Each structure stands twice: as structure tokens, then as C-alpha cells.
Amino acid sequence: MSGIEIPIHLQERDRLHREAEPIRVGIPLPSGRVYELAELVVTNAAGVLIPHQFEALAFWADRSVKWLLVDALARASAQERTQLFVRARSDPRNCEPRSLPLLQLVRNNDVIEIDTGACHFTIRSQHGGPICAARVGGLEALQGVGSLIRLITLPGAVHELEVERLAVEERGPFRGTILAEGGFRGASALPLQFKMRTVFTAGTAIVRIDLQIRNTRASMHPGGLWDLGDPGSCLFKDLTLACYPRSLAPELSWHIESPADERSERIDCWAVYQDSSGGEQWQSPNHIDRHSQPTVRFCGYRVTGGPGDALLAQGKRATPVITVAGQGTWVAAAVRGFWENFPKALRWENSSLEVGVFPREARGGFELQGGEQKAHTILLDFGTSASQPCLAQLQRPLELWIEPAWVEASGAITWFSARAPDDDPTQARYVEQIVEGSRSFFARRELIDEYGWRNFGDLYADHEAVHHRGPQPFISHYNNQYDFVFGAFLNFMRTGDGRWRRLMEDAARHQIDIDTYHTQQDKAAFNGGLFWHTDHYKPAATSTHRTYSRSNARSRGYGGGPSNEHNYTSGLLHYYYLSGDREAAAGVRELADWVFGLDDGSRTVFGLIDANATGGASRTVESSYHHAGRGSGNSINALLDAYTVSRERRYLEKAQEILQRCIHPADEIGALRLDDPEHRWSYLVFLQVVGKFLEKKREIGEIDYAFHYARASLLHYAAWMAENEVPFKDVLHKVELPTETWPAHDVRKCHVLNVAAGYAIGAQRERLRQRAKFFFERCLVDLMSFPTADLTRPLVILSVYGSIQDYFRKHAKSLAEFSVHNHDFGAPKVFLPQRARLKSTLGSRVRVLSGELSRILADKLYAVKVRLRRSG
Numbered sequence: 001m002s003g004i005e006i007p008i009h010l011q012e013r014d015r016l017h018r019e020a021e022p023i024r025v026g027i028p029l030p031s032g033r034v035y036e037l038a039e040l041v042v043t044n045a046a047g048v049l050i051p052h053q054f055e056a057l058a059f060w061a062d063r064s065v066k067w068l069l070v071d072a073l074a075r076a077s078a079q080e081r082t083q084l085f086v087r088a089r090s091d092p093r094n095c096e097p098r099s100l101p102l103l104q105l106v107r108n109n110d111v112i113e114i115d116t117g118a119c120h121f122t123i124r125s126q127h128g129g130p131i132c133a134a135r136v137g138g139l140e141a142l143q144g145v146g147s148l149i150r151l152i153t154l155p156g157a158v159h160e161l162e163v164e165r166l167a168v169e170e171r172g173p174f175r176g177t178i179l180a181e182g183g184f185r186g187a188s189a190l191p192l193q194f195k196m197r198t199v200f201t202a203g204t205a206i207v208r209i210d211l212q213i214r215n216t217r218a219s220m221h222p223g224g225l226w227d228l229g230d231p232g233s234c235l236f237k238d239l240t241l242a243c244y245p246r247s248l249a250p251e252l253s254w255h256i257e258s259p260a261d262e263r264s265e266r267i268d269c270w271a272v273y274q275d276s277s278g279g280e281q282w283q284s285p286n287h288i289d290r291h292s293q294p295t296v297r298f299c300g301y302r303v304t305g306g307p308g309d310a311l312l313a314q315g316k317r318a319t320p321v322i323t324v325a326g327q328g329t330w331v332a333a334a335v336r337g338f339w340e341n342f343p344k345a346l347r348w349e350n351s352s353l354e355v356g357v358f359p360r361e362a363r364g365g366f367e368l369q370g371g372e373q374k375a376h377t378i379l380l381d382f383g384t385s386a387s388q389p390c391l392a393q394l395q396r397p398l399e400l401w402i403e404p405a406w407v408e409a410s411g412a413i414t415w416f417s418a419r420a421p422d423d424d425p426t427q428a429r430y431v432e433q434i435v436e437g438s439r440s441f442f443a444r445r446e447l448i449d450e451y452g453w454r455n456f457g458d459l460y461a462d463h464e465a466v467h468h469r470g471p472q473p474f475i476s477h478y479n480n481q482y483d484f485v486f487g488a489f490l491n492f493m494r495t496g497d498g499r500w501r502r503l504m505e506d507a508a509r510h511q512i513d514i515d516t517y518h519t520q521q522d523k524a525a526f527n528g529g530l531f532w533h534t535d536h537y538k539p540a541a542t543s544t545h546r547t548y549s550r551s552n553a554r555s556r557g558y559g560g561g562p563s564n565e566h567n568y569t570s571g572l573l574h575y576y577y578l579s580g581d582r583e584a585a586a587g588v589r590e591l592a593d594w595v596f597g598l599d600d601g602s603r604t605v606f607g608l609i610d611a612n613a614t615g616g617a618s619r620t621v622e623s624s625y626h627h628a629g630r631g632s633g634n635s636i637n638a639l640l641d642a643y644t645v646s647r648e649r650r651y652l653e654k655a656q657e658i659l660q661r662c663i664h665p666a667d668e669i670g671a672l673r674l675d676d677p678e679h680r681w682s683y684l685v686f687l688q689v690v691g692k693f694l695e696k697k698r699e700i701g702e703i704d705y706a707f708h709y710a711r712a713s714l715l716h717y718a719a720w721m722a723e724n725e726v727p728f729k730d731v732l733h734k735v736e737l738p739t740e741t742w743p744a745h746d747v748r749k750c751h752v753l754n755v756a757a758g759y760a761i762g763a764q765r766e767r768l769r770q771r772a773k774f775f776f777e778r779c780l781v782d783l784m785s786f787p788t789a790d791l792t793r794p795l796v797i798l799s800v801y802g803s804i805q806d807y808f809r810k811h812a813k814s815l816a817e818f819s820v821h822n823h824d825f826g827a828p829k830v831f832l833p834q835r836a837r838l839k840s841t842l843g844s845r846v847r848v849l850s851g852e853l854s855r856i857l858a859d860k861l862y863a864v865k866v867r868l869r870r871s872g
Contacts, residue, residue, distance in 0.1 A: 006087075010083065010399070016392060026069050053071040101203030119382050144244045145244065151186075165179075192215055195214070216520075254320060300318075370519060458545060461793070475539050508571060529562025532563060627683070636659055757808075772808070
């Protein structure tokens with residue numbers, strides 16, 4: 001344990017002094033280094049211990065810690081760059097401070113008391129808000145019920161939180177988290193559920209509230225169309241947190257865009273309301289309701305107050321903080337991403353400090369689609385006249401990162417290499433466009449105004465707009481295709497550039513909230529699934545981020561839903577490791593559980609006849625193709641990630657089942673027509689995942705039949721690739737749309753061949769390496785030959801895999817010792833999906849039976865859904 005020292009770099013970029021800012025970051029650790037968290041401490045650059053807390057998020061096979069989550073209090077002056085260190089407790093350089101603030105959390109039945117040292121808070125299980133009392137400096141800062149969360153429906157009915165479960169989710173000396181879950185009580189039943197995490201930090205009076213609201217109903221999606229206005233949607237007018245400061249004649253202080261512009265006055269009512277993004281495209285067709293009417297009314301924000309709600313100020317983009325002071329105490333409020341997630345409001349009226357996360361000022365109210373959710377982060381701060389609020393800092397948090405060389409040396413991220421001077425410069429410059437320049441992903445948000453509570457975090461799918469001609473922006477959403485969240489994570493860890501982290505966090509939250517279908521009331525093949533990107537070369541219209549719109553339905557058979565070919569979990573897994581966001585870990589498992597649902601024959605109309613695997617998790621392109629493809633590859637990848645985060649064997653066993661269903665060491669590869677790029681290119685995705693499967697099996701020490709089966713299969717296919725594969729640009733005459741994305745996919749060939757080379761022996765090993773290098777070089781040359789090379793999709797592919805050649809150049813190693821085994825893999829077996837098995841068994845009768853069962857099921861499902869709508 002001696003000798004460990006991990007620097008955490010911090011950079012202040014917003015010209016703000018940070019006295020005690022809570023920070024959180026995940027750190028990868030090498031195998032065998034740390035077994036007990038008590039052996040570690042966090043110090044500042046002078047070696048003085050600072051308030052901190054550790055949590056192990058993942059373990060190596062020997063039970064040493066693999067990912068360490070660090071919470072600490074940081075201090076930095078304006079524009080200062082400094083460091084904290086994770087060190088061994090026994091390090092002689094450490095200095096004990098006079099005292100460290102400790103968080104005390106006590107639960108007594110339905111009452112939870114939290115003392116941070118700076119403020120004492122009370123939470124009650126039957127209370128309709130995050131906190132019911134706050135005492136700071138011996139004075140009560142809140143009065144009455146303290147705080148309440150209210151939802152107002154479009155007809156005007158008021159609903160309050162009804163807590164069904166209150167739990168201490170996190171309890172430590174530095175940080176505590178209270179989790180509340182439940183629904184809304186009112187005159188009528190609503191299909192909405194909430195989840196609220198209230199976070200407290202030792203030494204501060206800051207309260208962070210992560211409030212998530214979910215529509216648990218299924219969408220009806222008639223004809224496979226997913227537009228706004230679906231009967232499964234829930235409409236409402238307002239969702240607001242109200243706090244009740246203890247103040248008779250309060251003084252209000254606020255700033256809107258910068259803390260330097262703070263104003264103070266005594267005023268009875270006040271509000272700042274952000275109606276739109278304030279950007280040049282603020283009236284973009286990205287912001288329409290179920291009637292295709294605009295949801296925005298004016299550009300930017302307005303501040304009103306006093307008699308007649310006079311206009312006090314207006315502008316483009318607000319990042320406001322409001323403070324209400326009186327009777328010796330003050331309460332401050334803010335919202336993370338205030339303008340980006342518009343509409344938003346902060347208000348002071350009727351002695352209530354209000355945070356409108358879905359504010360009533362918005363035109364037409366809100367529609368939460370079936371299976372859709374949204375989370376907002378509310379910040380509260382409490383103090384006395386002797387202290388100042390610090391919420392402005394938390395809206396613009398410190399940038400922090402781990403030394404990339406340490407990350408690489410830890411070995412905790414498969415095929416990861418830190419940026420180095422001898423990396424391929426063309427690849428590095430190409431990927432850098434994502435965060436740098438006038439065409440960065442930040443800048444592309446402005447083109448279609450990819451802002452607002454439902455849109456922010458997604459990427460503009462500009463590759464779908466290349467043929468668009470017209471005055472209005474072409475609206476197309478990316479929905480994390482090819483796992484940009486993972487690509488942003490990798491590049492953040494490689495470089496320490498905070499812009500990558502911001503893109504990663506925004507995209508991860510969007511995938512968790514909007515792109516995932518959070519319901520168990522639809523068919524098993526859809527429940528918990530991930531929606532495709534919006535349709536190729538067609539505007540999203542009123543389908544939002546759900547692919548298929550009635551506006552584009554020009555022929556019979558158009559439509560669909562979530563599919564195994566679009567299932568990405570690795571970004572969420574690593575975002576969880578970096579942030580500790582439990583919703584990300586839950587998202588990984590939800591998407592892996594969807595794989596089980598896709599493949600569960602007992603949950604289809606034919607389940608009583610044949611309950612075995614449907615093949616829904618392993619098909620690619622055609623229902624009859626159950627070989628190497630991205631559908632099966634994505635399913636296996638999701639299962640591996642779920643096993644990694646949960647250690648539940650069922651995920652690993654299902655991954656092995658699908659792998660062995662779709663590939664064999666003796667496959668007749670020529671018969672699969674892998675030289676047909678239009679329909680078979682994605683076999684490369686599958687082989688990349690086979691490599692990941694082998695890495696996971698080696699990590700956990702399972703060198704068994706499944707390992708050797710996968711290894712032999714990978715080498716069989718890699719040998720075929722080395723002799724038969726050509727760059728995609730050389731066969732563009734075989735594809736329907738010869739775009740720049742094809743040569744970008746050549747980097748996958750580089751990846752597969754490099755992985756296979758590690759397991760190869762003799763001359764084959766060098767042959768595979770040379771072919772890997774060839775495909776990497778052709779990938780870059782061919783991609784750059786397209787004037788459209790800088791579109792979103794190829795950039796995402798290279799953000800994930802672009803550094804793979806640099807890794808294998810530095811870390812080429814022989815795994816030839818794994819070549820010895822005595823397993824007999826037999827001959828390949830043909831998998832028949834459920835429908836094909838039934839057809840084989842029942843002959844022509846299955847067609848009639850299928851039609852009748854489908855009609856009966858559709859009628860019954862429709863009747864059930866109608867009853868659900870009427871009852872709630």
C-alpha cells in the first residue's frame with residue numbers, strides 16, 4: 001500500500017473563488033493495490049488532510065478495488081490550477097488538520113436528521129418535499145412545512161408528492177444521500193412516478209436535489225409511430241418546488257447571468273423565466289407540441305417583479321441565483337442547466353421561494369411521453385448574515401481530471417492509452433474537431449437549437465441533413481448511435497480536457513432520460529429498450545427522439561420501435577464509474593434486461609406453444625440472420641456491461657449463449673456473404689465484442705470452454721479477414737448510400753485484427769498486425785477524401801475507436817499461452833428463431849395461427865390500454 005499517490009488535477013476557469021466546493025470523481029486503480037478504503041486519505045498539495053469520503057464502485061477478481069469514487073471539499077482561487085492527492089494513510093508527508101467536519105445522519109422511524117456541521121436538516125417520510133426544516137447558526141431558516149413539491153395538471157388540479165419509500169442511500173462521514181420514491185396524490189390518479197435524491201455535504205449548508213419524474217405508461221404507438229399526442233402521454237401544466245423562508249420583510253438578492261451583476265431590493269414578487277434558448281435559432285422547429293405548434297414565445301429570458309409584474313430585465317441566457325434574506329438567515333436557490341433545459345423559472349411570491357422545473361409560464365404546458373422521464377438538479381443553500389451563498393460556483397463547477405498516465409497504467413479501461421506525442425497526428429486532429437472550432441459539437445447545437453428539457457444533451461445528426469435544402473433547420477437527433485458517451489469518456493480520460501466531460505455528461509443524461517423507453521407495460525421486445533436515432537433523411541417532426549413519425553409515413557409497413565441493433569451501454573457504465581450516478585448503473589442493467597425480454601419466447605403470443613428463445617436479441621437486418629452482426633454484438637456487449645456492474649452470473653451466461661448461437665470456430669464464412677457490405681458490414685461489431693468477451697473472461701480468470709470457443713472463433717474470422725477484406729471505399733459500388741461513414745468503419749477492422757493478433761501464434765500474428773495497420777491507415781486517408789468527413793457520425797466512430805492503433809502500438813503483447821486446450825467444439829448448428837421453429841413444426845397452419853393470435857392480442861392490448869387511460 002505504501003507509495004501510492006494519485007493526483008487529482010483541478011482548474012478554476014470562471015474567475016470565481018472556491019472556498020469549500022464539493023467535488024466527486026471516479027479513479028481507476030490497478031489490480032492488487034488497494035483492498036481497504038480505510039488505508040487511503042485525500043490531502044491538498046501541502047499534505048494536509050481535507051474532508052473526504054470513498055466508495056468502491058468496482059472490484060478486480062482478487063477483490064482489490066478497481067474503481068474508487070472520491071468525494072472531497074476543494075478550495076481554489078480564481079483561475080487557479082491546483083491538485084489534490086489520494087495517498088496512503090501511512091504516508092509520512094500527511095498532516096492532520098485541527099479538525100475535519102463530519103456529517104451526522106440519524107434515522108428514527110419516519111424522521112431523518114442530518115447535521116452537516118454548517119446546518120441541521122430534518123426530513124419526514126410523509127412530507128411532500130425534500131426537507132421540512134433547516135436550522136443554521138441556531139436559527140430556523142424555514143417556516144411551516146419547510147418545502148413542498150406540487151404538480152398542476154392542465155385542467156388545474158393540484159397534486160403533491162406521495163412518498164412510498166424513504167431510504168438512506170448513502171451514509172458517510174462526508175456525504176449523505178436520502179432517496180425518496182413514490183407518486184403524486186390528488187383528485188385523480190396520474191401515471192407519474194418520482195424519484196428524488198437529496199444530497200448533503202459535511203461542512204456546507206448546500207443541498208443538492210436530483211428530482212426525476214417518469215411516465216410509467218406505455219405509448220400506444222399505432223402502426224409503430226411514436227408522435228406527440230399519443231394516448232399514453234401525460235399532460236400537465238407545472239412542476240414546482242416551493243420553499244418557505246422564515247422572513248417577515250425579506251430582502252431579495254439575485255443575479256441572472258453573472259455573480260458580478262448582483263442586485264438587491266425589497267420586493268413582494270419577483271420572477272425570472274427562461275422561455276427559449278436565446279440562440280439565433282430559438283424559433284427552430286425543434287420546439288413544437290403535439291399540434292405541431294411552437295412551444296416558445298420569446299427569445300431568451302425575462303425578469304419581472306413589483307407592482308403589475310413590471311419588466312425589470314431581459315436577455316438571452318440566464319444562469320440565475322436568487323437569495324431571500326430576513327430575520328438573520330437566508331435561503332438561496334438555483335437550477336443546474338437553467339437556460340439549456342428551458343423552460344425554467346425562479347420565483348418569489350406569496351412568501352414562497354419557488355423553483356419551476358416545468359414552469360406554468362410555458363406555452364401549452366408539458367407532455368411527458370409514455371416511458372419518458374426527465375431529471376433536474378435543484379441547488380439550495382442556507383446561511384446567516386455572517387455568510388454568503390455559493391451556488392454560483394456550483395452552477396459552474398471546477399474542472400477536474402485524473403492524470404491520464406495513471407489511468408493507462410491502472411489497466412482498468414480495456415484498450416485504453418493516454419494521449420502521447422507519438423500518437424497518430426491525423427487521427428488526433430480529426431477527433432479534436434468535436435470540442436474545438438466553429439464546427440464543434442457545442443457549436444452544432446446552435447444549428448437546430450438542440451436545447452430545451454427534452455433535447456439538451458443529444459447530438460445534431462447533421463449527416464442526415466446533407467441533402468436538405470430550405471430555410472428552416474433540418475431536425476434530426478442522434479440518440480447516442482455508436483456510443484458517443486463512451487467516446488467522450490475515453491477522450492476525457494486520455495486528455496483531461498473538461499469539454500469532453502461536459503459532452504459526456506450531457507449525452508449520458510439524455511440517453512438515461514429521453515432515449516430509453518422506461519416502461520414495463522408494452523411488449524417485451526420494447527420494454528426498457530433504446531430508441532433509434534430519428535429516421536434517415538427525414539425530419540423528426542413530432543416524433544421527438546423516437547424515430548418514426550406519422551409525418552413521414554408514406555407507405556404501408558413504415559414504423560417500428562426499439563431494436564437490438566441500437567443498444568449502447570459502455571458509455572453509461574463508464575460514466576457511472578466516473579460520476580457515481582446510480583441512474584447510469586441502473587440504465588446499463590435496464591438495457592441488458594431488455595435483451596432478455598427481446599429473447600424470451602414465453603412473453604410472446606406463441607409462448608404457450610414454444611417458450612424458447614425468440615431470436616430477437618441475436619438477429620441483424622433479417623429475422624433469419626443469427627450470425628455475426630451488430631444486433632447480436634450489441635446484445636452481448638450490454639450483457640457484459642451489466643455483468644460488470646452487477647456481478648450477476650445470469651448476464652454473463654446469456655452473453656455466452658448468444659455468442660455461441662451466432663458464431664462457431666468452424667463456420668463456413670463464405671456462405672455468410674460477409675463481402676456484402678450493405679447487409680453484413682456489422683459483423684465487425686460482433687467480432688469487436690468477442691474481443692471484449694475474451695478480455696472479461698481473462699480478467700475474472702475463467703479460461704474455460706466458452707473462452708476457448710470464442711478465441712478460436714475470433715481467430716477463424718480474423719484469418720478470413722486478413723485474406724479477403726478490403727477497405728470499404730474500394731467497394732462503395734456495392735452499397736446504397738456511399739457516404740463518408742463507410743471508411744470510418746474500417747477502424748473496426750483495425751481493432752478486430754489487432755485483438756486477434758494477440759491470440760495468434762507464429763507468422764499469423766505478424767500478418768494480422770500488418771493488416772490492422774493497413775486498415776487504420778486507409779481508414780484515415782479514405783475518410784479525409786470526403787468533403788463531408790467532419791459530419792457527426794464518422795466523428796463519433798473515431799472518437800470511440802480512433803486511438804485503438806496507438807494502444808496496440810504501445811501495448812502489443814502475446815497471449816499465445818491461451819492457445820492450448822483440449823475442447824471439442826463440434827460442428828456448427830443452425831439456430832431457428834421462434835417463428836421459424838413454429839413454422840417448421842406446424843407447417844402452413846402457423847401463418848393462420850399467427851395472424852389470428854396477433855389480431856386477438858392487438859385487440860386485447862388495445863382494450864387494456866384504453867382501460868388504463870380511463871383509470872389513470
